[in-house]
Amino acid sequence: MSTSQTVKHHQQLTQLYLALSQCNQAIVQSHDKQALFEKICRIIVDFGHAKLAWVGVVSPESKQVKVAAAFGSGLEYLSKITISADPHTPNGRGPCGLAIAHDQPYWVQDFQTNPIAALWHASASEFSWKAAAFLPLHCEAKVVACLSLYTSEEQAFDPDTQRLLIDMVANIDFALDRFAVQQERTRYQESLLASEQRAQLVMENALDAIINMDAAGFIIEWNLAAERIFGHKRVDVVGRSLGEVIVPPAYRDAHNRGLQRLQRSGESRLLGRSIEIAAMRGDGSEFPVELTIIEIERSGERYYSAFLRDITVRKEAEQRIQYLANYDALTGLPNRNLLTERVTVEIERAWAHDGQFALMFLDLDHFKDVNDSLGHRYGDSLLVELTKRFQSLVRPEDTICRLGGDEFVFLLAGAGHDVAQEIVERLLKAIEQPLVIDQYQLAITASVGIAIYPEDGLDMESLQRNADVAMYRTKKESRNGYRFFSNQMQIQTARHLQLVNALRQAIALGQLAVYYQPQMDLATHKLVGVEALLRWQHPTLGAVSPAEFIPLAESSGLIISIGSWVLEQAVQQVRHWQQAGIDAICVSVNLSSVQFRNPGLPALIQQILQRYDVAPQFLELELTEGVALENPEGAVNMMDTLDKLGIRMSIDDFGTGYSSLSYLKKFKVGRLKIDQSFVRDISTDDEDKAIVIAIIHLARSLGLKTIAEGVETAEQKAFLLSHGCDEIQGYLLSKPMPSEQATAFLLKHQ
Numbered sequence: 001m002s003t004s005q006t007v008k009h010h011q012q013l014t015q016l017y018l019a020l021s022q023c024n025q026a027i028v029q030s031h032d033k034q035a036l037f038e039k040i041c042r043i044i045v046d047f048g049h050a051k052l053a054w055v056g057v058v059s060p061e062s063k064q065v066k067v068a069a070a071f072g073s074g075l076e077y078l079s080k081i082t083i084s085a086d087p088h089t090p091n092g093r094g095p096c097g098l099a100i101a102h103d104q105p106y107w108v109q110d111f112q113t114n115p116i117a118a119l120w121h122a123s124a125s126e127f128s129w130k131a132a133a134f135l136p137l138h139c140e141a142k143v144v145a146c147l148s149l150y151t152s153e154e155q156a157f158d159p160d161t162q163r164l165l166i167d168m169v170a171n172i173d174f175a176l177d178r179f180a181v182q183q184e185r186t187r188y189q190e191s192l193l194a195s196e197q198r199a200q201l202v203m204e205n206a207l208d209a210i211i212n213m214d215a216a217g218f219i220i221e222w223n224l225a226a227e228r229i230f231g232h233k234r235v236d237v238v239g240r241s242l243g244e245v246i247v248p249p250a251y252r253d254a255h256n257r258g259l260q261r262l263q264r265s266g267e268s269r270l271l272g273r274s275i276e277i278a279a280m281r282g283d284g285s286e287f288p289v290e291l292t293i294i295e296i297e298r299s300g301e302r303y304y305s306a307f308l309r310d311i312t313v314r315k316e317a318e319q320r321i322q323y324l325a326n327y328d329a330l331t332g333l334p335n336r337n338l339l340t341e342r343v344t345v346e347i348e349r350a351w352a353h354d355g356q357f358a359l360m361f362l363d364l365d366h367f368k369d370v371n372d373s374l375g376h377r378y379g380d381s382l383l384v385e386l387t388k389r390f391q392s393l394v395r396p397e398d399t400i401c402r403l404g405g406d407e408f409v410f411l412l413a414g415a416g417h418d419v420a421q422e423i424v425e426r427l428l429k430a431i432e433q434p435l436v437i438d439q440y441q442l443a444i445t446a447s448v449g450i451a452i453y454p455e456d457g458l459d460m461e462s463l464q465r466n467a468d469v470a471m472y473r474t475k476k477e478s479r480n481g482y483r484f485f486s487n488q489m490q491i492q493t494a495r496h497l498q499l500v501n502a503l504r505q506a507i508a509l510g511q512l513a514v515y516y517q518p519q520m521d522l523a524t525h526k527l528v529g530v531e532a533l534l535r536w537q538h539p540t541l542g543a544v545s546p547a548e549f550i551p552l553a554e555s556s557g558l559i560i561s562i563g564s565w566v567l568e569q570a571v572q573q574v575r576h577w578q579q580a581g582i583d584a585i586c587v588s589v590n591l592s593s594v595q596f597r598n599p600g601l602p603a604l605i606q607q608i609l610q611r612y613d614v615a616p617q618f619l620e621l622e623l624t625e626g627v628a629l630e631n632p633e634g635a636v637n638m639m640d641t642l643d644k645l646g647i648r649m650s651i652d653d654f655g656t657g658y659s660s661l662s663y664l665k666k667f668k669v670g671r672l673k674i675d676q677s678f679v680r681d682i683s684t685d686d687e688d689k690a691i692v693i694a695i696i697h698l699a700r701s702l703g704l705k706t707i708a709e710g711v712e713t714a715e716q717k718a719f720l721l722s723h724g725c726d727e728i729q730g731y732l733l734s735k736p737m738p739s740e741q742a743t744a745f746l747l748k749h750q
């Protein structure tokens with residue numbers, strides 16, 4: 001190198017050192033990379049004798065290099081070019097792109113001729129650039145930008161210059177790292193601030209009480225919800241122990257023990273779990289809360305956040321639901337659910353100690369009448385009043401349950417037959433005492449059935465079923481009384497079930513038949529009628545008595561279809577007889593109360609009579625006293641309607657029931673049938689004689705005829721004739737006969 005060249009080189013290096021020192025000052029003074037890039041470009045041009053310097057930032061996604069800062073001549077050149085760092089595109093394979101892609105400085109000492117810079121030769125000659133350098137800039141060890149500088153001299157970047165520029169770039173890299181750290185720190189601080197502000201907002205607007213404590217359990221934060229829920233102001237509680245402020249005295253020891261364990265071992269059964277506990281308000285009142293505690297570690301210190309929700313309303317609702325699930329809303333008595341639980345406990349107890357207990361079913365007699373006549377309000381009041389009486393009569397260990405309606409069940413703990421009997425008699429006596437509700441004096445009775453564990457059942461279901469069976473037996477036989485369950489009842493219940501099931505199909509299977517028993521006028525000795533009597537011949541059960549199956553047909557509702565069928569058979573039979581020349585015979589058909597209450601009865605009878613073209617006076621309906629007197633007003637109306645249709649009616653089994661003479665006068669009946677129980681011993685029993693004579697006189701005074709049933713002997717017949725009885729029916733004449741036999745009988749005796 002010549003002397004002049006050496007001097008020039010020396011000057012050039014001096015300039016570059018100056019540029020490096022300026023650059024370092026710029027690094028110290030700049031607060032962000034944009035400002036730094038701008039200063040760097042200016043320094044390189046001003047002190048480094050470059051014609052142009054620019055910094056291009058690489059987009060991580062598109063790899064496009066965008067000018068971030070530039071200084072020097074030929075700035076317009078930068079607006080024309082597109083540079084990329086993607087080596088798959090032509091402008092990505094230039095010196096700038098390669099420097100970025102390979103992460104290495106790229107020195108182009110002959111910029112106007114070097115083929116790598118071919119795309120930029122024209123611009124280079126336009127702006128007289130001879131050499132150029134491209135140096136990747138880094139941030140956190142990644143290439144993020146490129147510093148490009150152009151000189152007017154070829155071969156401008158000798159090794160010393162290159163080293164100085166590389167040092168400069170290393171310093172810029174250091175500055176970029178620092179900016180990144182600062183930026184990250186600023187972002188973190190901003191987000192920390194934001195999250196603290198958010199946390200504060202959440203805390204103050206939370207519906208739940210949020211209480212922060214230090215590790216010793218002293219309150220450090222107390223939000224607005226805590227003020228509202230506990231009735232303590234923040235200023236009054238911060239610094240105080242949580243236990244002292246919100247834990248009721250009864251639980252404070254336990255709270256303190258838990259806190260000590262937490263301090264000792266860092267463990268608590270409460271941490272991170274949600275539990276329900278009792279808390280205390282400022283006024284000392286206790287209330288239930290749901291509590292969750294979490295642990296927070298801040299700068300090596302442990303803190304605790306307690307979240308507390310007032311669950312008073314929820315607890316009350318739960319208690320109400322629990323109550324409704326187990327108690328009857330009207331009387332407050334346990335319901336079936338609770339009874340089941342208590343019976344289960346009682347069974348376990350009795351099983352373990354070889355003990356016993358009683359289950360008692362109580363059903364009020366004719367309670368429906370109270371509801372129907374006075375309204376449900378009175379029905380309800382009656383149940384409530386009776387409940388009070390029951391409660392005063394049982395022992396504390398007993399359970400009274402209302403199943404619904406007028407059905408009560410008593411679980412008499414440890415009670416055997418004698419205790420149960422003593423209690424039920426007390427109860428029945430108490431029920432009988434009239435109850436005064438408003439202006440009404442109500443008299444009611446009850447029917448009770450009792451089953452004893454273990455003889456009448458080992459489980460709730462069988463005890464309940466058997467007590468029910470016994471109760472129904474009481475209802476059927478007497479009402480206002482009680483029965484203990486017996487095996488006989490069980491057998492009967494099973495038979496009843498069997499009969500009802502068989503009866504359902506009896507008509508369809510042709511098992512039913514109507515028999516006819518003749519009736520004779522005592523004065524004329526002429527046959528005046530027949531009674532239609534139903535017979536059931538079952539293939540395996542044999543002949544089933546109507547005395548047994550008619551009540552079952554009534555209680556199961558089957559009597560409606562069976563009764564209609566009997567009516568139709570009887571009327572059809574009359575038609576056949578009339579066609580056969582037997583024309584003065586009236587058929588009497590027994591009518592059950594269920595049929596008699598059916599408003600469709602008159603229309604049904606009319607249809608049947610029309611269908612067989614039989615005049616109404618050839619049909620008589622036999623009603624028992626009970627049927628007629630169950631609802632006398634309704635009976636009078638029904639009888640009036642039937643009477644208007646020309647149908648005859650009689651009162652069956654007269655004398656066995658309680659006859660109201662005032663109603664009897666209003667009933668449109670033509671005959672009273674003297675019950676066979678009075679006829680049976682008429683020759684020997686003076687009382688029966690007197691009753692029969694009285695019935696005959698009564699009938700006569702009301703303008704009614706009398707017919708005696710069950711007449712078996714000539715003696716009975718003679719007695720009845722001598723006392724003015726009009727007609728007789730009984731084995732003396734004939735037993736009930738099937739249709740053909742009855743036809744032959746009538747033909748023979750007419």
Ligand SMILES: Nc1nc2c(ncn2[C@@H]2O[C@H](COP(=O)(O)O[C@H]3[C@@H](O)[C@H](n4cnc5c(=O)[nH]c(N)nc54)O[C@@H]3COP(=O)(O)O)[C@@H](O)[C@H]2O)c(=O)[nH]1
Pocket residue numbers: 517531532533534535545546547550563566590591592622652653676709710711712729730731732736
């Ligand atoms: N609702 C309906 N009830 C009916 C119907 N068919 C019959 N019944 C009722 O069933 C009860 C029993 O009837 P039954 O076994 O037929 O007994 C009747 C006669 O057979 C019997 N009787 C007749 N004469 C004598 C006699 O001289 N001695 C004697 N020991 N028994 C005799 O008496 C019963 C008469 O019944 P009733 O006149 O109706 O009181 C019975 O209550 C029938 O009413 C039906 O279709 N529907």
